[in-house]
Amino acid sequence: MSLKTINTDILIIGGGPAGLSAAVSAYEAGARDMLIVEREETLGGILKQCIHSGFGLHRFGEELTGPEYAHIYISKIEEYGIPFMLDTMITELKPDKTATAVNSADGIFEIKAGAVILAMGCRERSRGALSIAGSRPSGIYTAGTAQKYVNLLGYMPGKEIVILGSGDIGLIMARRMTLEGANVKLCCDILPVPSGLPRNVEQCLNDFDIPLRLSCTVSKIHGKDRLAGVTLVDVDESLSPVPGSEEYVSCDTLLLSCGLIPENELSRGAGVIIDSKTGGPVTDENLQTVVEGIFACGNVHHVHGLVDDVSIQADIAGRAAALYVGA
Amino acid sequence: MFDVVVIGAGICGAMTARLLTEYGQKVCILERCPDVAMGTTKANSSIVHAGFDAEPGSLKARLNVRGSVMMEEIARQLGVKYRRIGALVVALGEEDKKTLSDLLEKGGINGVSGLEILERDELIKLEPGIADEVLCALHAPTSALVCPYELCIAAVGSAMDNGAELKLSFEVDKIERTDKGYIVGAGDKSVSARCVINCAGVYADEIARLVGDESFSIRPRRGEYLILDKECGNTVSHTVFRCPDEMGKGVLVTPTVDGNLFLGPTATDIDDKEDTSTTPEGFASIRARAVSQVKGIDFSKIIASFAGLRATGNTGDFIINMPLEGFVNVAAIESPGLSSAPAIAEYVRDMLEESGVEMRKDPNFKAERKSLHRFSTLSIEEKNAIIADRPEYGHIVCRCEGVSEGEILEAIRSNPRPSDVDGIKRRTRTGMGRCQGGFCTPYVIGLLARETGVDYGEISKFGGESLINIGRTKSDL
Amino acid sequence: MEERKMTCIMCPRGCLMTAKIENGEMLSLEGNTCKRGYEYAYNEIHHPVRTLTTTVRTEGGRIAAVKSSVPVPKKLQFEIMKQINALRPSDDIVFGQTLIQNVCSTGSDIIVTSD
Numbered sequence: 001m002s003l004k005t006i007n008t009d010i011l012i013i014g015g016g017p018a019g020l021s022a023a024v025s026a027y028e029a030g031a032r033d034m035l036i037v038e039r040e041e042t043l044g045g046i047l048k049q050c051i052h053s054g055f056g057l058h059r060f061g062e063e064l065t066g067p068e069y070a071h072i073y074i075s076k077i078e079e080y081g082i083p084f085m086l087d088t089m090i091t092e093l094k095p096d097k098t099a100t101a102v103n104s105a106d107g108i109f110e111i112k113a114g115a116v117i118l119a120m121g122c123r124e125r126s127r128g129a130l131s132i133a134g135s136r137p138s139g140i141y142t143a144g145t146a147q148k149y150v151n152l153l154g155y156m157p158g159k160e161i162v163i164l165g166s167g168d169i170g171l172i173m174a175r176r177m178t179l180e181g182a183n184v185k186l187c188c189d190i191l192p193v194p195s196g197l198p199r200n201v202e203q204c205l206n207d208f209d210i211p212l213r214l215s216c217t218v219s220k221i222h223g224k225d226r227l228a229g230v231t232l233v234d235v236d237e238s239l240s241p242v243p244g245s246e247e248y249v250s251c252d253t254l255l256l257s258c259g260l261i262p263e264n265e266l267s268r269g270a271g272v273i274i275d276s277k278t279g280g281p282v283t284d285e286n287l288q289t290v291v292e293g294i295f296a297c298g299n300v301h302h303v304h305g306l307v308d309d310v311s312i313q314a315d316i317a318g319r320a321a322a323l324y325v326g327a
Numbered sequence: 328m329f330d331v332v333v334i335g336a337g338i339c340g341a342m343t344a345r346l347l348t349e350y351g352q353k354v355c356i357l358e359r360c361p362d363v364a365m366g367t368t369k370a371n372s373s374i375v376h377a378g379f380d381a382e383p384g385s386l387k388a389r390l391n392v393r394g395s396v397m398m399e400e401i402a403r404q405l406g407v408k409y410r411r412i413g414a415l416v417v418a419l420g421e422e423d424k425k426t427l428s429d430l431l432e433k434g435g436i437n438g439v440s441g442l443e444i445l446e447r448d449e450l451i452k453l454e455p456g457i458a459d460e461v462l463c464a465l466h467a468p469t470s471a472l473v474c475p476y477e478l479c480i481a482a483v484g485s486a487m488d489n490g491a492e493l494k495l496s497f498e499v500d501k502i503e504r505t506d507k508g509y510i511v512g513a514g515d516k517s518v519s520a521r522c523v524i525n526c527a528g529v530y531a532d533e534i535a536r537l538v539g540d541e542s543f544s545i546r547p548r549r550g551e552y553l554i555l556d557k558e559c560g561n562t563v564s565h566t567v568f569r570c571p572d573e574m575g576k577g578v579l580v581t582p583t584v585d586g587n588l589f590l591g592p593t594a595t596d597i598d599d600k601e602d603t604s605t606t607p608e609g610f611a612s613i614r615a616r617a618v619s620q621v622k623g624i625d626f627s628k629i630i631a632s633f634a635g636l637r638a639t640g641n642t643g644d645f646i647i648n649m650p651l652e653g654f655v656n657v658a659a660i661e662s663p664g665l666s667s668a669p670a671i672a673e674y675v676r677d678m679l680e681e682s683g684v685e686m687r688k689d690p691n692f693k694a695e696r697k698s699l700h701r702f703s704t705l706s707i708e709e710k711n712a713i714i715a716d717r718p719e720y721g722h723i724v725c726r727c728e729g730v731s732e733g734e735i736l737e738a739i740r741s742n743p744r745p746s747d748v749d750g751i752k753r754r755t756r757t758g759m760g761r762c763q764g765g766f767c768t769p770y771v772i773g774l775l776a777r778e779t780g781v782d783y784g785e786i787s788k789f790g791g792e793s794l795i796n797i798g799r800t801k802s803d804l
Numbered sequence: 805m806e807e808r809k810m811t812c813i814m815c816p817r818g819c820l821m822t823a824k825i826e827n828g829e830m831l832s833l834e835g836n837t838c839k840r841g842y843e844y845a846y847n848e849i850h851h852p853v854r855t856l857t858t859t860v861r862t863e864g865g866r867i868a869a870v871k872s873s874v875p876v877p878k879k880l881q882f883e884i885m886k887q888i889n890a891l892r893p894s895d896d897i898v899f900g901q902t903l904i905q906n907v908c909s910t911g912s913d914i915i916v917t918s919d
Contacts, residue, residue: 003707039723039726042919044919048918051857051858051859051869051871051917051918052857053855053857053871054816057815057816058816063855065857065869065871065917066869067869067917067918067919068917070919071899071917071918071919074919087722089723089726091723091729102714102721102723103721103722104714104718104719104720104721104722105718105721106721107710107711107714107715107721108707108710108711108714108721123761123762123765123766124762124765126630126631126761126762126763126764126765127763128554128629128630128631128632128763129629129630129761129763131553131605131610131629131632133604133605133606133607133609133610134604134605135603135604136603136633137788137793138787138788138789138793138794138795142765144765145764145765145766145768145769148769149769149796150800150859151859151867151869152769152867153769153783153867154799154800154801154859154861154865154867155783155784155796155798155799155800156796156797156798156799156800157795157796157797158797159797176858179856179858179881179882179885180800180801180858180885197816197818198811198818198820199811199812199813199814199815199816199817199818201811202810202811202813202818203813203854206811207854207878219607220604221604224601224791224792225787225788225789225790225791225792225793226792226793226794252797305816306816799861800859800861800867800889801859801860801861801889802889
């Protein structure tokens with residue numbers, strides 16, 4: 001069977017912050033033959049929709065927005081002439097570092113790589129995975145998907161908002177939705193302490209007098225076609241609902257910021273062993289997985305709090321991959 | 328004026344409309360929801376039962392066994408998925424063992440083939456995932472899996488491709504008898520036909536009442552379900568049941584046609600015919616029962632939960648009768664409704680024919696319909712040939728389920744045409760994967776908007792008031 | 805004399821600081837680990853400021869990300885949002901371009917931050 005094949009020394013799966021940083025550092029370590037494969041229409045990954053500032057202080061000494069941080073790396077990619085493919089999905093990765101890819105222009109083809117850097121990022125925990133009881137109306141989004149509607153597409157998911165989960169994405173969206181004119185009624189979290197950074201609790205909730213209710217979660221969703229409200233319930237130390245503490249809050253939008261899950265389906269297919277604690281590949285100090293020549297970095301490895309840390313980690317993977325292919 | 332109006336585009340209405348179209352009838356399907364398969368049909372156990380469970384001599388028994396035999400060929404014609412994996416009804420104690428021998432006997436009388444009781448040592452060879460407490464099981468090799476809404480959508484599409492009409496968002500509130508037949512109305516809209524088939528699911532009693540038939544009542548029985556990631560699809564290789572009780576067949580643990588693991592249902596009699604909410608008690612009940620049947624279920628891999636309503640009648644059997652000339656009730660179609668649906672269609676056709684309606688098989692009836700999922704079954708060369716000609720098949724929209732833009736566009740352009748995100752979900756599986764639409768939904772909305780000419784901001788989740796976005800940014804809220 | 809606790813937002817550390825204030829003046833600050841924290845506390849007491857980040861819609865309906873070039877008075881955020889929301893710049897705006905100079909007389913510009 002003759003399938004179009006592309007050969008490359010280093011295949012980087014994902015053109016978000018991890019993939020971009022890894023590519024740049026591999027180049028700076030001497031590698032030249034590489035290919036970044038990105039499923040979206042442009043490079044930048046999740047940074048494209050993170051229009052808020054707070055990135056880059058550690059890495060570049062200045063506070064940048066997500067797109068500005070991406071811009072620095074994309075400029076380097078262009079300056080170095082590092083090859084990349086857009087609108088291309090990797091559907092399979094084998095232990096021998098052969099990947100199957102598909103896009104509109106080339107159809108289904110193969111990429112044979114000397115080394116692979118896994119940089120696919122993560123997905124959000126959905127309502128279904130949280131098993132929140134009640135009806136299934138529209139109006140329920142993970143915070144990141146809502147962020148995409150607002151920041152990339154220009155649509156408002158809703159007007160009267162409740163946020164479940166005080167992770168940074170939820171806090172950031174509390175501020176964003178408020179600035180765009182929505183009424184964020186409250187943010188609640190099942191844990192007794194906020195999951196996001198204190199600075200985000202301050203500038204996203206306190207700045208706008210949005211209440212933060214800890215040890216509190218959503219126990220039921222109400223609404224026929226569109227969300228009409230949620231039942232909040234307090235929880236005890238064992239995170240069990242406290243009977244009698246139920247409170248109905250009317251709203252038309254529920255944003256979920258309840259955890260990120262590294263996206264390792266491709267990794268598993270390649271024989272990479274996943275650490276059940278992090279959800280990402282088991283790696284050595286060079287970020288090499290148990291499969292020789294396959295490296296991992298960024299949120300696919302474990303969920304990072306700051307993109308600066310992603311870049312630091314991706315640098316290691318990029319250099320290690322360059323060394324591995326003999327650059 | 329139509330020959331037949333079918334009220335309800337669930338699995339029974341769909342199969343009946345299609346068969347009657349095949350037999351020369353001009354059919355109009357009236358559906359109250361914005362899409363087909365929106366009631367019980369999209370939220371049930373998806374099993375094509377072997378038929379050992381129904382009371383011998385009942386309509387349920389006769390139509391289940393007949394439907395079970397017909398289903399594989401119907402699935403093939405309609406291009407939908409079908410997997411015959413067999414079922415096991417497990418015994419956890421002496422009471423259960425007695426139930427199993429009753430089922431074996433009933434099955435024999437009903438004409439079910441291949442039934443056998445397996446002792447534990449044989450059982451674990453066949454199904455190693457069975458729980459340690461299970462003593463023995465009834466094995467029913469003819470039990471099969473389908474995707475009920477895929478089947479329904481394809482049957483309606485097939486009927487429409489052959490000339491049947493479909494009117495959505497048509498909530499029947501009046502039926503007037505005339506000398507030519509019936510005038511069926513919804514607000515200021517109306518359709519007239521010689522015959523009416525009442526396939527209105529949980530509302531079948533209310534439709535019957537519109538023509539003065541008050542002989543039966545329907546009460547909704549809610550069942551909750553859990554779906555687990557495809558990673559768990561190999562937990563069992565058969566559909567594993569516990570012994571049935573007075574509320575129904577009980578919780579099952581089964582792979583689905585698509586490779587997910589499926590658990591449920593519960594059974595709670597409720598009053599609200601619109602209440603498909605899930606409950607914490609329901610989750611807990613499913614989990615507790617499932618682990619008594621099968622071991623190694625990884626509950627951390629739940630990706631979705633939902634509930635559906637069965638139309639439970641007050642007679643214990645299906646209610647398929649003709650209280651007035653030309654008016655047929657297809658009511659109280661609870662389990663084994665899905666399995667029986669093709670046979671129910673035959674039964675209705677025969678009932679109409681006996682009452683004087685001429686049934687003539689149409690030689691031009693095109694029985695076969697192409698699967699909306701056929702792209703994924705092609706070889707790489709075949710796929711590349713299609714992508715070269717139609718590049719949208721090379722653009723993957725749903726990463727979790729691997730669905731391309733080309734397949735989504737085909738679904739949008741095929742009868743019955745969807746107009747909302749859930750309609751795409753049920754036709755293509757986009758959004759049914761582990762990220763539950765988090766990645767693909769913004770793209771799906773764009774495709775729907777483009778193809779249907781509706782503004783991006785006006786696309787809904789499932790019609791009605793279920794808009795996904797409420798206005799644009801940069802406007803006064 | 806008033807003691808005010810505040811969380812610094814200048815960097816991800818989010819130091820919890822305590823300022824001693826008398827007659828509207830900050831006498832001392834504890835808990836900051838750098839000069840920027842001191843700067844933040846001072847501003848919070850006298851004239852709180854925030855970096856504003858948002859989006860703008862172009863003529864052709866494209867969405868571009870924008871930010872204030874320097875922090876702006878917290879109390880003017882919604883007024884500035886109104887100004888930005890009313891804009892419909894042309895589709896060919898570029899990264900780094902200034903869309904509004906000296907927005908609401910704050911001394912801050914509104915600049916494009918996306919490609």
